[in-house]
Amino acid sequence: MSEIRFTDQHEWVRVEGDTATIGITDYAQEQLGDVVYVELPEVGKTVAAGDEAAVVESVKAASEVYAPVSGEVVEVNADLEGQPGGVNEDAMGRGWFVKLKLSDKSEFTKLMDEDAYKAFVEGLA
């Protein structure tokens, strides 16, 4: 059973066991517009919560993707390097960016749940 949480910087993180999958939200991809480039970290790199984990570039802007939780990068979505449009097509699924081996699960539970994030986004409109 996986659980999903969100940040106020519009990243999502889904945890299964001690693996955290990270991406940007559907709202974020919509705001960015067509994604044209994704820069991913090297596998094995350790990131702390709040560190830059990846970069996403659209026709409008380049933005950092921050790690919502701390951990070691165990896998990156190499498909995005050739097909960055995957972020627009399925931000919450196929468009994931990195997988981390979680180092502190309590960081995850502090993040917004789905309802809280939904309310947060509505507040931005």
Next chain:
Amino acid sequence: MSAMNNQGRPTGAGEATSSNSIQTYTGNRGLRLEEPLIFELDNPGACGVDLDEPDAFTSRLGSLERKARIGLPGVSEPDVMRHFVRLSRKNYSIDAGLYPLGSCTMKHNPRLNEKMARLAGFGDVHPLQPQKTVQGALELMDTLAHWLKELTGMPAVALSPKAGAHGELCGMMAIRAALAARGEAETRTRILVPESAHGTNPATAALLNYKVDEIPATAEGRVDLAAFKAKLGPDVAAIMLTNPNTCGLFERDIIDIADAVHAAGAYFYCDGANFNAIVGRVRPGDLGIDAMHINLHKTFSTPHGGGGPGAGPVVLSAALAPFAPLPYVVHSADGFKLVETMGEAKVDGTDPFGRMVAFHGQMGMFVRAVAYMMSHGSDGLRQVAEDAVLNANYVLASLKDDLSAPFEGPCMHEALFDDRFLKGTGVETLDFAKAMIDEGYHPMTMYFPLVVHGALLIEPTETESKKTLDQFIGTLKHLAKAAKGNDKTLFTGAPHFAPRHRLDETLAARNPVLRWQPAAPKQAAE
């Protein structure tokens, strides 16, 4: 009856025919010419000059000798002339009309500057000429340095950087050298950058291997002072701040910011891109700034991207002055001299961090900037800033009810709008900007600064007349009204009257074709 001329021909425009339905043999449409790439004009053997065939010689290149053509197109001088003149006619330039790009200061480039830059004593000199034969050129560099130091209240200036971002790099290298001199280069690793900064600021910091830390903005579009102070610490090397900032607002807390930066042992880099709004009115040195680049192509009217590299001199505070890069001009009883070596600098009592470029900088730009400064005088430069700010506020005040302004005015040199006025219309900032091309304008800066949604950033500069601004404002009101009236015809697929209609920016970014390839040779008939 209609007006007739004395040969009895009608002088009116005549019956409108649907010009789009007429196909021409050439693909040209009157003065709208279709122009191929210069490689597609290749006529093998054609050349601009006649060169004699070389006499017999023995090549010493061996297997390295080139056997195939090198791929340069064969074109005659008139071919080349027509090609580039035709291309230039597709271009939009400040000489053709209002160019309201925000944060770019697209002001008129006075012709006097051009005349001065073509004087043989400036235009025909070589960097390796003996210095005693170019004393006038060196004096001009010294004069430019003097004006820049006076206008900024700073004791030193490095003239050699070739552009704004290069100037940023130079200023930050001076800061790093100053930190190294006191043994803190290794411990101070973080640079604070406001989230509204020009992209070059974090890029410069990253290039020097610093960690970039963003400072949030307040709801009124300025640096959040409390958040900034909370980020200061013994690992901070510098702050990089633009003032006026990219929202077109003056950072009112700048002296508090400078004091806090210095109390924390760090330096204050100011991005001088927006100096046009304050030239002659505010001296950055008085605000506690340690380094600031000056884009001569913005504030001092040298051409943007015309005729080779630009110039981005950097003024430096007393703390950074000793580390200014080589070369620099000194004046003694023997005349003007370029200090070119570390040995000479040591005698002169300075400690340069090195050098940025091979020679001394971009002479053509120096001459134009000095011509601009001297023809305006100090009172004229002050009026530049006043008129630039007045024009921007005229645009802001005239359009704030038609477009939507995120921050309370008055503004400085540029007027910032967001896309709330387009909400629900199906028209986006991009469509709006493209429709401006059909109206004969270069669009404003869009989607920047990032702190504002769907930003439209307009910098009219002081060189536009009220009449020009009124027509521009009228155009924007017309487009805003059309968008709000759910009339999308002006926007969908715009521009309609440009050499090319809407280009697919996404496809171009995802699959860039950066190199022209000749068409594959036709297969021999079977």
